[in-house]
Each structure stands twice: as structure tokens, then as C-alpha cells.
Amino acid sequence: MFEYFYNEILRRTVIAFGTLFNNISIKHINSSNQVVSDLKVPLAYGPTQKFLARLTQSPDLNKAVAMTLPRMSFEFTGLTYDPSRKVTTTQTFTVKSATDGDVTKKAFMPVPYNMQFELSIMSKLNDDALQIIEQILPYFQPSYNLTVELVDEINEKRDIPIVLENVTMQDDYEGDFSTRRVLLYTLRFTAKTFLFGPVTTATKDIIKTSKVSFLAGTDPTNTTRELAFVSTPRAIKNYTGTILTTLANDVTAFDVLIPVDSAASITTNTYLDIGDEEVYVVSKSGNNLTVKRGQDKTTATTHLKGDPVKSITSADNLLIPDGDDFGFSGNIT
């Protein structure tokens, strides 16, 4: 209508539905209670191109048998709007882009749709069909929830309840001997999925600084700002991989004088990352650094000669992963 987009939600729901049934087996057990054959029931999405089916299933034209059984097939048969799951249209999801740290992805609330599915089971023996049906039904009470990642771009995972609506069976065994017995079970399901619109990109919505102000006074029109806290996240480890130099000797957990191979590219009053320990460079003299160990709650440990010394700069701040709590456990100590 307005722009091209394709989230593959319907296709994903078809795949998710199909995978519920792709590992069903039947067993034939003989009179001395031994398994004589353990078959995994073939499953496929029923509709296909006719020429493709002919090509893959009868490559030699001649087929020695009519078909092999048991088989299961499923197909997507219809879509209906589900008003009971509707939410407000104006709300949006805003999440950080998985690929680009500088942008956010935004999508409006999805529209709820019910997808109808039909699972058909054909078998040669009723005993086989009963085994298959009995392995399916107990999981649907009457629904079974699947967690499906519907839209990659916004990492949106949704629980899709698959509701078993009804089961019909057909066992045509009566009649003359010119027709064969047909055993067919049909299970109808509804998958309650959500259809998302296009995902848009916004660059301005990333929070890089937060500020809390405390206002004092009783007059709501004229208050005084007593105190303000500003917090800007700063990386406490190296993300970019920039190696400035290497350690010139082994370092214990307590050494504050660290020898490096070349201190030329190290500036004082900056932070360094040595083996995930954050150190603060107080001063340098030749190739020896005087540092404060174990900054920002990182642990001071031993380091070996040759270990890389990495920088921590503003470039690393941008690469802080989503959801990093900077070690804050929720308790103020």
C-alpha cells in the first residue's frame, strides 16, 4: 500500500506449526513384545507445485507401489481477524537495532489474526493412526504455546497458542471389494498469530545520558532545583579490540607499577583494559605505568608477559551492549 515490507510472519507460523509434528514415530510390536519396526512418520506441507511433486516423487515415471503410508500433511486453510486480542493501535515498540548501534527500530502494535490449519493423517492401519493421534492430543489442552520470533528486526518473540479445534476421522471399510479401505484423520487447529506492519528506523531515540533532578518547595509554579544527578554510561572494558601495547613482564594482582613494551600510545588519566580488568593510568615514566588496579568493580588479577593492553575510549561507549546493567545489582551499598 505505502511501502514494501515482508516480515514472513505467515510463513514462520506455518513452519512453527509444522515442526510440532515432525518427529512423531510409530512402532510395530510383535506378539513377543519386541519392536519389529520403528517408523518416523513423514510430514510435509501439502500444497506444492504439481510439476515439482511429479519431478521429486516420480522421477522414473514408473512407481512400483501406489504410495507409502503412513503419511501426514498439513496445510494453511484460512485467516480470520481476532477482535478479542486487539490492542491500541498507537502504541509502538522501540528497540535498539541488532546490527547498528546508532539506530533504533520501531514498529506499531500488530494486528491479531487467527490462522486456520488442517493436519491430515493417512495410514494403512488403524493401529498406526491411533498411535499418532494419541501422541498429539494430550499436548493440546486445548492449546499449546509456541514461542516464535516473528520479526527479526525488532527481536519480537511472541507466544502463539495453537488451539486444537476438532478431530474428525474417516474409516471407509464397508462396501464391495473394488475399493480399498481409507483411513484418514483430520485435525483442525487455530494458530493465534500477530501480523506486524513495516519496521521503521529512527536515529534519534537512543538514550545516552539520563538526568534526575530534585525540586524543593511547596509552590508548584515556583520550585527550586536543589540537586541534579546526571549519568552518562561509560564503557568499563574494551569492545573495539584496539590493542595499544603488550605487557613487558608478568604482573601480580597487587602490582601498581606495570611495565609495558611501549608506552608511547598510552595517555595518562585514561582507562585501560588488561584481560578484562579495568585500570586507571595515573602517570607514566618511560615504559612503566603507574596505575590504579581493579577500577569500577573489576577484579585485579595476575597478568602475563605478552598480554594485550587495550584502550577504553568513547568508541567503546557506543558499543555497550543492550541491557548491560554495568554490574549494578539493584542494591545500593
Added chain:
Amino acid sequence: MLNPFFQQGSLTEQGLIQDLINEQLRMYGVEVHYLPRKYLTEKTIIREVIQSSFADAYPIEAYVENFDGYADNTTILSKFGIQQSQELTLTISRERFKTYISPLIKDKSNIKLSTRPKEGDLIYFPLGDRLFEIKFVEHEKPFYQLQKNYVYTLKCELFRYEDEVIDTTIAEIDDLLLGGNLDGLTEDGISTLLGVTQTLTLVGAGVTATATAGIVTSGGIRLITVTNRGGGYTSTPRVGISSAPVGKVTGVATATMISGIVVCTDSANPNAQSVQSVQIINPGAGYTVTPSIKFVGGGGSGAAATATLGDGVVGIITITAGGSGYSTSPTVTFTNQIFLSGVTTVAAAATAVVSSAGTITAIRITNAGVGYSIAPLITIGDPSTSGVGTFSANETVTGSISGVTARVRSWNSTTSVLEVSNVTGAFVIKENIVGSESGASYALRLIDTNPTEDGYSDNANIESQADAIIDFSERNPFGIP
């Protein structure tokens, strides 16, 4: 009034007609094979034969009544894939069945009713190479001529196959389930296997791996001794080694882990491991000061180790041929060991790393020795399980550990892929798959239980596509997440 010159049903008259019919069938008929069904297991109450086999095939002449071919439109596309419904009507002689086939099947085990052709038995029809199932046996057409019936009319339709065993020892019948192709593939590689099979990838005939070693004349790491195993590691920690002086080579090593050691200070995590040993990948060179060893990452703590330096140690070991067919780590021995005189000497030791594909991917030094004057030669042990033989079609194979049996559908000796049907359980990786008739025996490397099923089955695709989008942190009750 009936013609008094005929006896209207004397044995000789009836015999004459039967002979004439037999003669006609032999002239105008087609030689089909009659396959009697063996009733191996029947289910009561639900009243079905759930296990049957067809082990014999008897040639018999039959007149084909479909003189103008099969009916039109007998191949349809259904939701269960392509279905064929060709029907065939055959006429066979009563006498020939009674005097030829009945005595042959009469006392065979699991045969029901030997006196007449019966519904459920199969007919192999050589024109078109097809297998028909008898749906109905008509015994009163033509109607009592000279007070007797002389033929059976068999109404047949293409067989619907499930897991019946077809093992008649007649090659053209037994290969029907392979789609007439001995390897179950068309020339273009499209599978023509019929019925549900499992694909077993076996370890082919083994090839011994080879490797060469270098030598480090001064300042190499001889061995790394674990002084504290530590604990609580959930993954293998990286082994850090102090770097060698400028221009020299820094050593590389890797840790092996052991579980089941309880370290009091760590919470009892059954998955937690401790460091078992440190194996050297590259002993480095030119160290003048013993390097320190550190364990990085892995989630645990406390592990510590020390290094020992030496001159004349075994250097990097390079695999020149990874071999194949290994299922367990072979022994690694050093030969042609020539040591310097006048110094302490120790022989080197190493272990081999076996990949899941059965090849040797690396040799890890557990002790690089000391005092070598030249690089020793390395000999890697032969693969312990080397497969032998050629599986024959339709034979039963047995897993040496699991005891599971299956029937060979096809065997590809180039790729070591065995297609089996009628599997009675779950095979175990690394057990030997032994053929009952051929005596062939190969170790099992991979099992794929997804049926290939003549192009219909799509289980494997559906599963792999779903793995990418479904969060099965909750267990998938129907599959492997």
C-alpha cells in the same frame, strides 16, 4: 432336454476344458509372480495384520484383461503426495494354482490358506515393474461351464507399502523398494527409495594418520604441571603463557577438563569441572625465564599450573594426513629418538585428538621431552575400528552394542552411507553395524532418522527452519529443539 452325447460334467470333459484353458493362458498370458503374504503379527480387537513379509515368489502364467492398458488418470496429486491407482485384472488357471503353488506354500510357516489365491497377497507384474495387491478373487466367472469353474479372476490394485519385508531373492522384485535403482538414487541424484528409512553414515575403511614434529633447540616449554585443579569451570578455560623474549616464539597450550571433583568452596554444580591437565600445542622457543601460566575464563577459579623449560624439546607437531576411521584416540609414539650426550634426557609423549568425522585433527604434547638432538619421528596408531565388507541388499544388520536390528535397503561404499528400514530401536553412535549374511562390519558415525521417502517427506527441512525462529527453552514435546 440336454444333449445325450455329452455327459454334462464328467471328469474327462472338465479336464479337457481345463487343459485347453491352461494351454491358452500359456500362449497369450504374461508370466507374473505370485507372492503369498506371511502373517507375522496380528492385532486383536482392532483386527489388523501389523507385521507381514513376502519371502517367496512363484511364477505363474496369467492372462491380462486390461488389454487397453490401465484406466485414464490413475496418477493424482493428493495432499499426501503423488498417489497412483492403477488397477489390473488377471485370469489364472485354477488347476495350475492347485497343483503348482498350493503344494509349495502349504506347510510354510505363517501362511494362511494355501488352497486358493487370496486377497492381500501380491502379484509382481513385470510389464512396468509394479507390485499389485489382490483386492478380490472372483471364482465364479465364467459361470459353471460343465458344472465346474476353471479360472480365478484376480482384481488387483497397486500395493500401498508401509514396512512389509519383501525378500524373495529374485533381484527384480527385491529392488522395487529402491525404485529399480541399486543405490536408491536416479542418475541425477533424486531419491527413489520407497518407505520410511533411516540413513546411517558409517566409518569407512580406516586410514592411518601421519604427522611430523619439529625440534626446539633452546628454551622450549617441556611440560606444564597443574599445581591446583581449581573448580567450578563450566567451560574449558583458556591457558595463558607469558610471552617469550622479543623475536622468539611464545608457547601455546590447551587445558583438558575433568568433572566429578567436588571442590568444597564451589557450590555443587554437577556440570562444573576442574582442570585435569595442560597439553602443549606449541612449546615456544627462546625462553630464558620460566614463563607463568594463567587460566582465563571458563567460569571457575583457583586453577594454577607451572611450566618447565628445557633445551632440545619436541616442537610443533604438524599433521600431514588426518587419516580416517578413528573412533577412539590412538596411541602416539615417538621413534628414531636420538639424544644429545652429556645432558639429562627425557622421551616425549603426546595424545591425539579425534574429530567426530573420525579423523585426527591435532596432536597435543603432554611432555615435550628434553635433550633431543634431532626431531624424532611420530607414529600414530592404526584406527581401531576399520570397516570391512560389503553389505548385501535386504540382509539384516545388528548394532553390536544396542542390539537393534534393521534391514539393508541400500549401501554406498564410496560415501559409507547405509539406508536401512524396519529399524527396531535406536542405534548408538560408535557401535559396529554388522551384516548377518555378508559379515560386513563398520562403525556407526551418524544417524539421520528423518525419512527420505521418495521425495515427499520434508521433516528435516521443517525442523531446521523452525530451529531458527522458535524458542524452545521450553521443551518441544514432539522433537529435538
